Amino acid sequence: MSSARSALSAAAPLVHCLTNTVVQTLTANALLAVGAAPAMVDEPLEAEGFAAVASAVLVNLGTVHERTAQAMRVAVRGATAAGTPWVLDPVAVGGLAFRTELAAELLGSRPAVVRGNASEVLVLAGAGSGGRGVDSTATADDALDAAIALAGRTGGVVAVSGEVDVVTDGSRTVRVGGGSPLLTRTTGAGCALGALVAAYVAVTGDPLTGAVAAHAHVALAAEAAAAVGPGPGTFAPLWLDALDGVRDLSAAQVTA
Structure with a gap:
């Protein structure tokens, strides 16, 4: 994982983000801060082709509607055909049928990484009914068995x-x-994390290493900003500054 940060800076991966409209600016700025390049292409007529040339794709269901859902479908199709890694962030699944059904459909295309809170992961694994909107009502360890089962189904992380x-x-x-509770009080921090996971997976070639590196980077930056x-x-602008300032991930609290 120690080499992942330098690999990201050197490669400057292009991350195609189909994401929450509330947080597009923060997501783009977070990617820029770590040395990646963001693109928010959510037109269905363009999304498939762009996903095929991007380094990685993020599909975030935060403010999904019919047009963006179609863009997500074709982007995943383009990414799959091109061998482009893609990340699914199943925001608020469980309580709302449209996004829950869409997440289940997209899951069949085997994302490299599913990144969510515990309640969202439990829903995707068929072991829960969802949290309170974007807030989880379960802990990460509560969802561990479900996460292991879900990884087995997708072949990813x-x-x-x-x-x-x-x-x-x-x-x-x-x-x-590590990290800081202030991340949970910053709109879009989790969505930005999903984009950073995509960026790191693109440069490491290993979804587990990439996902861990992204979480470590976010946590270290949050500690510095807090x-x-x-x-x-x-906190929010200081966190962006701190994302830029993190050069070494070895200080992160990572345990196997």
């Missing part, structure tokens, strides 16, 4: 966000601690 993040490929499980920004209003 499942990353569960929580006080301590849990990342598994079904046989290997890694925990990433040390000087005591509230959510000051």
Whole structure:
């Protein structure tokens, strides 16, 4: 994992983001801060072709509607055909039928990484009914068995966000601690994390290593930002600065 940060800086991967309209700016700026290149191409007539030439694709269901759902379908098709890794962030699945059904459909195309909170992962694994909107009502460890089962179904990695993040490929499980509670009070921090997972997977070639590196990077930056920004209003821009400043992931609280 120590080489992942330098690989990201050197490669500057192009990450195609079909994501939450509320957080597009933060997601784009987070990618720029770590040295990646963002693109928000959500037109169905363009999404398939763009996914095929991008380094990685993020599919985030935060504010999905019919047109963007179709763009997501064709982007996943283009990514799959081109061998482009893609990340599924199943925001708020469980309580709303449209996004839950779409997430289940997309899951059949075997994302490299599923990244969500514990309640979302439990829903995708068929072991829960969902949380409270975007908020989880379960812990990451509550969803560990479901994450392992889900990884087995997709052949990829499942990353569960929580006080301590849990990342598994079904046989290997890694925990990433640290970070700051202020991340949960910053709109779009989790969505930006999904984009960083895509960027790191693109440059590492290993979904588990990439997902762990992204979580470690976000946690280290959050710790640095929280040390000087005591509230959510000051934390968010300081977090972007800190994402840029992280050069070494070895200090992260990573345990296998």
